[in-house]
Amino acid sequence: MASLQNSPSIHRTLLPNSLPQLGFQKKNAVLPVCRRSISVIVRAENSSMASTSLSQDKCGRRHMIAVGVVAPWVSLLNQTPASFAVESKKGFLSVTDKNDGxxxxxxxxxxxxIIEGQDKVFKDVIEPLESVSINLVKTSKQDIRDFGSPQEVAQILIKKFLAPxxxxxxIIAAxxxxxxxxxYYTFEFTAQAPNYIRHAIGAVTVGNGMKLVCKMFYLVLGNALCRxxxxxxxxxxxxxxxxxxxLxxxxxxxKIFSV
Structure with missing residues (x-):
């Protein structure tokens, strides 16, 4: 993929909103606590009643403490940030690379x-043509559109890098x-080998450039700014x-995100 930088067509420089919380409301609250009993000790035989009242009072305090501890956890568990949605997609597993974004x-x-030259590869061990791979190269361009139209970019990638x-x-579509x-550019294509045809789709984009304060420094050194x-x-x-x-x-x- 690194040789993409020498391609005459592409190489111009390259190449919370949360759900309502569950909890106890201050107004009209009904707490599961024991009512404190009031008793007057008249005779010694009423001591058992006093003991019961004291026990109930302790029960009330315990319940109040429990409510104070549990309620915040109920609230936290009830939140479902949008960033978790990709992980709950049925039949799929997610991968996030926080270093490359x-x-x-x-x-x-x-x-x-592990395949040399690829950042990550996942495949079906029974059907080896069923796979997904991701590759990164550096570029001084800031936008995928700087490399040409979807058709032009797809043509170069497929001919030079994505098929022998x-x-x-x-190319079926771009x-x-x-x-x-x-x-983002997306494209669909087929590659015909002597004994099989692989039908594939892909996506490309450019991002994660250096901050402007460092931009001139890196341009002087000739280093790439984006991926x-x-x-x-x-x-x-x-x-x-x-x-x-x-697929x-x-x-x-x-998706890409800032790192």
Missing amino acids: YSFVYPFGWQEV PTQKTK SEHDVDGKA FYTLTTGANERRWGKMKDR ETVVDSF
Whole structure:
């Protein structure tokens, strides 16, 4: 992926809102405490009644303490921040890289494998063509649109980096969409080998540039300022109909965040 910097077409410089809390209201509260009994000790035989009253009074204090301890925890447990939504998607597991600033989900059952040149790879051990990988390279561009149209960027990535040169490739679709003010390109393609066809989809974006105060310093040194993210997932063409929705979920879940 590092050789992307030499591509004549791409290389211009590269290359809380929370739910209502559960708890006890001050108004019209009904607390599960024992009523304090009032008794007048007249005779010695009434001492048992006094003992009972004292016991009930202690019970009341214990309940009040319990309420004070439990109520805040009930409130905390009832909060469901939006950032947790990706983790609750049925049939998927999530991965978040806090160092490189990205997250996505992948189908339950896929295993992480180490592949040189890739930042992360997860794949199905039974169907090896079913996988997702993410790659990062540095760039001085600030926006994916600086590299050209979705079709142009997809063409270069597929031809030079996402499929072996011996395979015949075909772009099916390429488009742009916006997430939280950040531009992403998504694309779909096939790569034909002698004994199989891989049907794949991917997403690319640019982000996590240096702060402006450091920008001039890094430009002088010739260092890159941003990261060019590429996520790709796919499956054997014969299983595309079964896997399409799941793979689209993987691509749709891909997001970058500031680090």
